Amino acid sequence: MLTQNNSQKMIGQTHDVAVIKSVARYLHHLRTITMIRHTIPVVIASQQHRGAILAYLEGDSSYELKVVELQHQIEHRMATLQLLNQELSKPVAEQEIEQLLQEWFNVKSWSGGPSLENFSLHSHFIEQIMRLVWRVTEKSNFFYVDSVTGRETSDRDPGEALAGDTMLIRFILHETPEIIELIAKIRGLATHASVIGECDAEHASRLEYLLRQLNQKKEQFRVLSKALLKYVLRDFPALVDMQMQDSRIVQLVQLVENKVLRKPNIQLDSQDLFHMATTIINSQTEVVYQGLDFIQNKMHRQFESDNEFD
Numbered sequence: 001m002l003t004q005n006n007s008q009k010m011i012g013q014t015h016d017v018a019v020i021k022s023v024a025r026y027l028h029h030l031r032t033i034t035m036i037r038h039t040i041p042v043v044i045a046s047q048q049h050r051g052a053i054l055a056y057l058e059g060d061s062s063y064e065l066k067v068v069e070l071q072h073q074i075e076h077r078m079a080t081l082q083l084l085n086q087e088l089s090k091p092v093a094e095q096e097i098e099q100l101l102q103e104w105f106n107v108k109s110w111s112g113g114p115s116l117e118n119f120s121l122h123s124h125f126i127e128q129i130m131r132l133v134w135r136v137t138e139k140s141n142f143f144y145v146d147s148v149t150g151r152e153t154s155d156r157d158p159g160e161a162l163a164g165d166t167m168l169i170r171f172i173l174h175e176t177p178e179i180i181e182l183i184a185k186i187r188g189l190a191t192h193a194s195v196i197g198e199c200d201a202e203h204a205s206r207l208e209y210l211l212r213q214l215n216q217k218k219e220q221f222r223v224l225s226k227a228l229l230k231y232v233l234r235d236f237p238a239l240v241d242m243q244m245q246d247s248r249i250v251q252l253v254q255l256v257e258n259k260v261l262r263k264p265n266i267q268l269d270s271q272d273l274f275h276m277a278t279t280i281i282n283s284q285t286e287v288v289y290q291g292l293d294f295i296q297n298k299m300h301r302q303f304e305s306d307n308e309f310d
Helices: 002-057 061-087 094-108 115-138 158-196 201-232 237-259 270-306
Strands: none
Touching: 002 061, 002 115, 002 158, 002 270, 061 094, 094 115, 115 158, 115 201, 158 201, 158 237, 158 270, 201 237, 237 270
């Protein structure tokens, strides 16, 4: 009888340890996703600010209100990110957030010099935010095989599910932000050229390089999104729209090539160009958010499965 009681006690203790580990892992992943969700909008707003301020610095006052609104938005989101980091047990090192705040201060307080220097300063700031997302992601293993039961939560083959999970993380947090940044850079430089009315050799070489990069990335993106459709079709409706987005990117590339590149007298409404590129970026951003939703829902299912009563 005593042996049986001891055995039951040990089983109970083992179960308690497993539950504690499951809860800790779940909360860690939830904190990570929350930080990423609130970091992505900083990237998107900063990209818009980079493009809008280039136009404003060249004397187009129609961008002034957008610049002011975006500055307020970025500062609000950065303050929110800093507070969230403290409340969520600091998934990001404090000095990383402080460094980003300093970089933003440098961007905002920039004065004088060629406007393309401002573009480079913005780009470095945006790159640092994207790197923060990647570092946070690398610290958290979202998908795993349950260490206690050996069960994978997916009803698919565990190896297939794990490969799909890895591909999904790469797609929504690496590939998609990278293609968004390429489109955003093209938007900024092409808008700038449209405002000043010409695209000189230096400006054109930058744009041509970015357009080549976009065409290469677009093909990789298309192949990856097609592969993912088999894995997350019902849970990821934004992927279905990717074929349409592909044609919109082609239209944007053709517009820049035909109406902006190396033109001595550009006749193109910069606001139309800015809006066209922004519409594409917004759709790509929705892919990121739906991907995060998919991950979070899977986390919930994993957690519920881990803590089912027998």
